[in-house]
Amino acid sequence: MTDRLPGFSTLAVHAGAQPDPTTGARVTPIYQTTSFVFNDADHAASLFGLQAFGNIYTRIGNPTTAVLEERMAALEGGTAALAVASGHAAQVVVLQQLLMPGDEFIAARKLYGGSINQFTHAFKSFGWNVAWADPDDIGSFERAVTPRTKAIFIESIANPAGSITDIEAIAEVARKAGVPLIVDNTLATPYLIRPIDHGADIVVHSLTKFLGGHGNSLGGIIVDAGTFDWSKDNKYPMLNEPRPEYHGIRIQETFGNFAFAIACRVLGLRDLGPALSPFNAFMILTGIETLPLRMQKHCENAKAVAEFLAGHSAVASVNYAGLASDKYNRLARKYAPKGAGAVFTFSLRGGYDAGVSLVSNLKLFSHLANVGDTRSLVIHPASTTHSQLDDEAKVRSGAGPDVVRLSIGIEDKEDLIADLEQALVV
Amino acid sequence: MNHDAYDDNYIRSILNNVKSIAMVGASPVNVRPSYFAFKYLAQRGYDMIPVNPGHVGKSLLGKPFVASLRDIGRPVDMIDIFRSSSHIMPVVEEALTLSPPPKVIWMQLGARDDAAAAKAEAAGLKVVMNRCPKIEYGRLSSEISWMGVNSRTLSSKRAPIPTQGMRLSLNRMSVGGGATAASDRAAKNKSEPT
Known part of the structure; x- marks a missing residue:
């Protein structure tokens, strides 16, 4: 046995x-x-x-x-x-x-x-x-x-x-x-x-x-x-x-x-x-003791937020492998069937200025250079984490000037969506 | 016996039951793996016998070298072979002439001879190949965890404080086999001709 x-x-x-x-x-x-x-x-x-x-x-x-x-x-x-x-x-x-x-x-x-x-x-x-x-x-x-x-x-x-x-x-x-x-x-x-x-x-x-x-x-x-x-x-x-x-x-x-x-x-x-x-x-x-519980919540929230953004008129595109329409969804289903993670990017129709305005209007998301926190985080990679790259390398690595990166936390997803909604409207 | 992936219970029963170990190819040079393993197993209370014809007349940590298994002159529970794969068979054949024969043939990390293993198993001996008894003892007791090594075991009991000569409990809950699934697969691929 x-x-x-x-x-x-x-x-x-x-x-x-x-x-x-x-x-x-x-x-x-x-x-x-x-x-x-x-x-x-x-x-x-x-x-x-x-x-x-x-x-x-x-x-x-x-x-x-x-x-x-x-x-x-x-x-x-x-x-x-x-x-x-x-x-x-x-x-x-x-x-x-x-x-x-x-x-x-x-x-x-x-x-x-x-x-x-x-x-x-x-x-x-x-x-x-x-x-x-x-x-x-x-x-x-x-x-x-x-x-x-x-x-x-x-x-x-x-x-x-x-x-x-x-x-x-x-x-x-x-x-x-x-x-x-x-x-x-x-x-x-x-x-x-x-x-x-x-x-x-x-x-x-x-x-x-x-x-x-x-x-x-x-x-x-x-x-x-x-x-x-x-x-x-x-x-x-x-x-x-x-x-x-x-x-x-x-x-x-x-x-x-x-x-x-x-x-x-x-x-x-x-x-x-x-x-x-x-x-x-x-x-x-x-x-690490609570990793499984947190990752389930991170992924559930991220999918809900990505779906909300994908349906918003101010948003040009959302890159989240957990969305059925995403180009990486096939690989996500193979490699990450429990969830596609909680870090993703989206781009705004209003470009760089709309990105800057969104970040400053958010009340719950924190503007900082980290990911994977219990708190939801937002950053504009082109001016921060990827700022040392030249413009071509920024676009190639997925950090073009119109791109905003989110790291979704374990708060209530309704509150995260409401915060994004009010920040996108202003 | 599946020699590609050993069940922890198999390794555990061997290490719990053997008392004397003859180490063939034991080296008195203190940077050789055989020296490390000999010293550790002696510290964990095993009756160790160094076997190496090149060092007869010397001793290893107070134990005199003997030239061959026949020269040990008393029953021994396990033969731990620190020789490369191509030198295993004669050692196993000699072990099988001992009376009484040993209970276990153990081939060190990197050593594997399936024909020699089959011969020993046919005579009723247990065989372990391509493993180190020091690492396995350290793993099952979790003493090896000090080095960040995955012991593949769990325990909710208070940990012991190891002292000289102390036998440690090897009866922790197993998380899997002797190695990880991935490293077992890699070892199997390596041993098969490509």
Whole structure:
């Protein structure tokens, strides 16, 4: 007889956590400490040599953060995870394990504006070169592959318009190219889409958004699917060659199917330093406990608001994959049957000026640069999150001057619609 | 036995029941995976025996090396083989000549020999391939959770504080098999010729 396996909501509450060994505290305590005492010199040496399980220093690992890591690995169906200070930090740490100076990675054009900036400018100074591809044209990924390509990076539900990416088709391109597929799953969360089930090798998140869910704590995470063979063709020396900083151990040989997460921890986080605060880990863990309930409400509200806007005379178009008429609806039904997320864009007949006026007239929606909050949020991407892009790149990434982005919260949907209605009329 | 994806109960019963483990290919070099695993399993209370003809006369954490399984000179519950796949069969054949034979043949992470496994299973032994007993013990006890690894288990009981030589409970609620579905699929694809 096989045991009954717990479902997603049970994992969201329990995975990684158990009552505290010393106090019996049922909620995961905040271990707000920089460091942990060793039992003796041998224990210290074992921990530093990666021979024993345990805690050394919060820049390498922390018991509160470890609960968050295991919970996210469980929810995504990965073998292990590493939490870091932000989604941006997760991306740096991931690519540091994969790319050497002069190497390339392919990224979807439709991305969070901050990622476009990071890939274009910050990573250029590391000698990591990005090649852009169009997620609506799978052939553009195939054509971008070169002998120096080391990874492919996409978003599952893509910023800013909430378009849905054909993960399986791009995973196939990655498989043929012999490189890992990295999926930023921030806007979907594992409740809506589990990229590993569709062929992703690495999943990254900004935990700051729907996972934390309350707009109070920054965080990022890297989930290792345990699917990629890092020893093949010796393309990934960080994982496959003896590491001088650990007396010659080979990470993949030693850690098997969670080697990538370990490399990110002991070669990435340890040396680059973007550690997550244990307090933030605690806040995000608390948020994740209600993730399934919140995502259901986010999606229900988003669909109602999108339907309202689609029928409004001042609105030129609505991009929400949950609408039957949307060009991404087929992919949404395949990849995100429980809901198409709660971040989408629409454009106003009155163009830029109408967008500015709408944002200033809203009373319940907050004008700010975040998504995935309990509160409903509004922003004009062209002048904010995507402002560093040139005009052509703005339009190409779905952030043209007439576009307004919404992140729908968990308020009563009637109140959100009424707020938009009064703001559009004025 | 499905060697592509082990049920947790299978791994759990092995780790709960064996007391002595002979590690073939154990290394005294403290950066080798076999050294890590030997040390950890000794700390968790297993009676460990290092087997390596290249190190006879030396000892590993106080345990003298023996040259071969026959030289152990007493019954042993499990043979943990730290050799590559092509070197497994002779070790299994030697194990089957022992009297009494061991109860379990365990092949380390990266090692798999289906013919050797079939031979051991035909003689009534349990076989585990391409897994590490240190990782599996750490996973089922959730001690490995300190490293952000998905233990694939849950428990609402107070966690233990592990001390030297302490056996941990491995009887937590399972969330799935030994690895995740995706990593099991990937391992299976890797082992099949393409």
